Amino acid sequence: MSTMPASHGHNEACCNIPPVVSTGYSAKGTYDEVDGMKTYVTGPADATKGIVVIYDIFGYFDQTLQGADILATSHSQKYKVVIPDWFKGEPCPIEWYPPNTPEKQKNLGAFFSKNPPPGVAGKLPGYVKTLGAKYPEIKSWGIIGFCWGGKVVSLVTSSDANPFAIAAECHPAMVEPDDAKGVRVPLVMLASKEEPADKVKQFEANLASPAKHVETFADQIHGWMAARADLSDERVKAEYTRGYKTVLDFFAKNWS
Numbered sequence: 001m002s003t004m005p006a007s008h009g010h011n012e013a014c015c016n017i018p019p020v021v022s023t024g025y026s027a028k029g030t031y032d033e034v035d036g037m038k039t040y041v042t043g044p045a046d047a048t049k050g051i052v053v054i055y056d057i058f059g060y061f062d063q064t065l066q067g068a069d070i071l072a073t074s075h076s077q078k079y080k081v082v083i084p085d086w087f088k089g090e091p092c093p094i095e096w097y098p099p100n101t102p103e104k105q106k107n108l109g110a111f112f113s114k115n116p117p118p119g120v121a122g123k124l125p126g127y128v129k130t131l132g133a134k135y136p137e138i139k140s141w142g143i144i145g146f147c148w149g150g151k152v153v154s155l156v157t158s159s160d161a162n163p164f165a166i167a168a169e170c171h172p173a174m175v176e177p178d179d180a181k182g183v184r185v186p187l188v189m190l191a192s193k194e195e196p197a198d199k200v201k202q203f204e205a206n207l208a209s210p211a212k213h214v215e216t217f218a219d220q221i222h223g224w225m226a227a228r229a230d231l232s233d234e235r236v237k238a239e240y241t242r243g244y245k246t247v248l249d250f251f252a253k254n255w256s
Helices: 062-073 102-114 117-134 148-157 197-206 234-254
Strands: 030-034 037-042 049-054 079-084 140-146 167-170 187-192 212-217
Touching: 030 117, 037 062, 049 062, 049 117, 049 148, 062 079, 062 234, 117 140, 117 148, 140 148, 148 167, 148 187, 167 234, 187 197, 187 234, 197 212, 212 234
Parallel strands: 049 079, 049 140, 140 167, 167 187, 187 212
Antiparallel strands: 030 037, 037 079
């Protein structure tokens, strides 16, 4: 069982997510350069905590940027939120999904070979050090990853060099229960109906985190909180909103 109940609000009345925009979202942040990488930056100037977002393989999609803006300002605890461009302007074309032809499968395999999660996980401690120098007002950093980025979160938070105080994984790819054994920070995992249920359950059982919350959004597809979110669908929109609220409530309760 989770140490926190799988509820929608965790009794955090101060969390007030603004209306989610279905199409044509206008991002609230700006782009800067951090550690040699283009980085989306959002959130108030007086924030003292920061969140690094590891996007999914599709990069800077409106749904992901809107999610970052939600994280930054929708709770009484405000955050500076950054999304580094690990793909350097070359994300996976969303047209490759679903990978239902040999050509798409070949292209996707090449993309993953070029962008393995361990490579990004290994660079994150240095990236956070650079963030700390650029934004000295931020005293503590958390991390959230989507799909491919969820695997990055598992790897970095289970490493000896982990620079993050708290973590979230949303519809994570490549769920590996053994990764959970090394995680020593509070972690929330929100799975979709498409992650292997047995692996999600074993991941939760293996977590030795001081706090954890693992929940499956049983009618949502892999990607519903990031680029693959069809926000014109009212049910998806509601669960997208609830997903971000769940993360914010968990962070507020467990990030000291």
